[in-house]
Structure formats: C-alpha cells, structure tokens
Amino acid sequence: MVTTDNIIETRGLSVTFGESTDTNRVVDDVSFHIRHGEAYGLIGESGCGKSTILRAIVGLNPDYDGEIFFQSQTVPHRRDKSFFRRMQMVFQDPYASLHPRKIVHQVLAEPLRIHGLDRHEERISDVLEAVGLGRDFRFRYPHELSGGQRQRVAIARALIIEPQVLLLDEPTSALDVSVQAEILNLLKKLRRERGLTYLLVTHDLAVVAHICERIGMMHCGKIIEELSADEVRGMRAVKDYTRDFLAASVGSRAGRIDQEMLPS
Numbered sequence: 001m002v003t004t005d006n007i008i009e010t011r012g013l014s015v016t017f018g019e020s021t022d023t024n025r026v027v028d029d030v031s032f033h034i035r036h037g038e039a040y041g042l043i044g045e046s047g048c049g050k051s052t053i054l055r056a057i058v059g060l061n062p063d064y065d066g067e068i069f070f071q072s073q074t075v076p077h078r079r080d081k082s083f084f085r086r087m088q089m090v091f092q093d094p095y096a097s098l099h100p101r102k103i104v105h106q107v108l109a110e111p112l113r114i115h116g117l118d119r120h121e122e123r124i125s126d127v128l129e130a131v132g133l134g135r136d137f138r139f140r141y142p143h144e145l146s147g148g149q150r151q152r153v154a155i156a157r158a159l160i161i162e163p164q165v166l167l168l169d170e171p172t173s174a175l176d177v178s179v180q181a182e183i184l185n186l187l188k189k190l191r192r193e194r195g196l197t198y199l200l201v202t203h204d205l206a207v208v209a210h211i212c213e214r215i216g217m218m219h220c221g222k223i224i225e226e227l228s229a230d231e232v233r234g235m236r237a238v239k240d241y242t243r244d245f246l247a248a249s250v251g252s253r254a255g256r257i258d259q260e261m262l263p264s
C-alpha cells in the first residue's frame with residue numbers, strides 16, 4: 001500500500017545488466033519506503049547494488065523493473081524537469097562532479113537557469129552562506145578549492161533549486177576523515193533547517209548511524225533487513241550477515257569518525 005506519509009517508495013525494484021545469457025541482476029526485487037523528512041541509509045559491502053538503487057530512483061538507470069513512487073505517484077522511467085526540481089543527487093567525488101572550467105557562480109547559476117528561477121545573485125549568496133562558504137567563493141574555480149569546499153559547492157548546487165529530497169551517494173568517502181565530519185555535520189544541519197528527506201548510500205557504518213534514522217542492510221542486490229539507528233549503534237541485528245557486517249565495521253575506517261567530531 002502506497003501511503004501519503006511516504007515521499008519515496010519502491011516496489012519490486014530490480015536492475016539487470018548485460019544481455020541474453022550474460023546477465024547480472026544487481027538489484028533484486030527491492031521494496032522499501034522513505035517517509036517525508038526522514039533520512040534513510042542503504043548500507044552494504046562494495047558491489048551489493050546500493051548505488052544502482054540510487055541511480056534507478058534518480059533516473060540514471062532507466063532500465064529497471066518494478067515501480068518507483070514519488071509522493072504516491074508512479075515515476076515515469078524517463079524523468080522530466082519537474083522531477084529534478086524535487087529530487088537532486090550529490091555524488092561521491094566532488095573532483096569529478098564539478099566542471100573544471102566553470103567558476104562556482106556558473107556552477108550554481110546553471111540549475112537556476114534550467115529551472116527558470118529568478119534572483120540568481122541572491123540565491124547564490126544565500127546558498128553559499130548555507131553551506132558555510134562566503135560570497136567570495138563565487139569567483140573560484142574548482143581547482144582553487146579544497147576537497148571539502150568542493151563538496152560544499154556540490155551540495156549547494158543540489159540545494160539551490162530547493163528540492164525536497166537529496167540522494168547522497170557516498171558523499172564523504174572521497175574526503176579526509178576530519179573533513180568528512182564537517183560535511184556530515186553540514187548535511188545534518190541542512191536537513192534540520194530545510195526539512196529535507198535524505199536517501200544516503202554508504203559502506204561506512206559511522207556515516208549512516210550519524211545521519212540516518214532507518215537503515216537498510218543490503219546483500220547481493222537485496223535489502224535483507226531494516227534497522228533503526230539505535231539498533232545499529234547497539235549492534236542489535238536479527239540476521240547473522242548484518243551482525244557480522246556491523247561487527248566488522250567497528251574499529252575500521254568508519255570507526256575513526258568519533259562521537260566528539262559529530263555532535264548530534
């Protein structure tokens with residue numbers, strides 16, 4: 001049943017790559033929902049299909065089976081502009097996602113132009129302020145920014161058209177650990193201030209536990225179990241696979257983002 005509490009829902013979502021006898025079903029019959037204003041995390045080991053789900057939802061993988069709903073409406077396989085007005089994506093690598101020959105002002109003006117929004121100067125200044133960069137950053141090229149600053153610009157670009165949902169694909173994994181914490185805190189603040197809904201994909205337990213209220217554990221293309229953030233922190237999983245994943249994550253790179261760096 002699709003309810004109005006859900007902003008995103010998938011039913012029987014499957015994605016298969018390859019042709020004829022050489023096919024690989026990397027997302028296999030995935031059904032889950034995200035409520036308005038919720039932060040939902042998909043976690044799992046590399047290659048389990050997390051990013052493919054995100055890409056299917058945002059329309060970068062149009063060849064999927066099953067259904068995707070946005071605010072109770074079936075989303076057409078080919079997304080239109082109005083869809084992107086409401087849902088934006090932030091990619092893992094801020095080095096690759098920003099055009100090297102465009103200054104920040106141009107990067108931020110482009111979505112405003114595409115979506116026909118006015119007051120460019122004001123919106124650009126406001127969004128730079130919101131992501132913790134001053135107005136002066138407008139004139140910088142990406143190579144004149146640090147990794148964290150670039151990811152702030154990428155977040156600003158996603159937010160400038162005031163979407164309802166951000167899809168976050170490993171938004172901090174290309175950054176130094178100390179910078180990761182800054183960006184995670186920024187994402188938390190922005191969600192609180194703007195009532196955003198997040199779908200976050202990561203293999204990093206600390207990231208998902210700090211940002212998300214509910215977490216889907218993925219394995220071999222399926223969500224095998226859903227947990228609350230408290231259940232993740234308390235290592236209270238039902239499935240053996242999830243318990244092993246949580247146990248293996250403690251003390252790993254993920255564990256180095258400690259509580260002090262991430263005020264809740």
Ligand SMILES: Nc1ncnc2c1ncn2[C@@H]1O[C@H](COP(=O)(O)OP(=O)(O)OP(=O)(O)O)[C@@H](O)[C@H]1O
Binds near residue numbers: 053
């Ligand atoms: N366009 C594509 N064509 C063929 N195979 C693909 C394509 N995109 C992804 N895959 C394969 O699908 C599987 C799932 O990839 P996906 O990127 O969704 O995993 P992931 O869980 O996000 O992993 P990671 O954390 O490493 O990004 C992988 O085996 C990958 O090689």
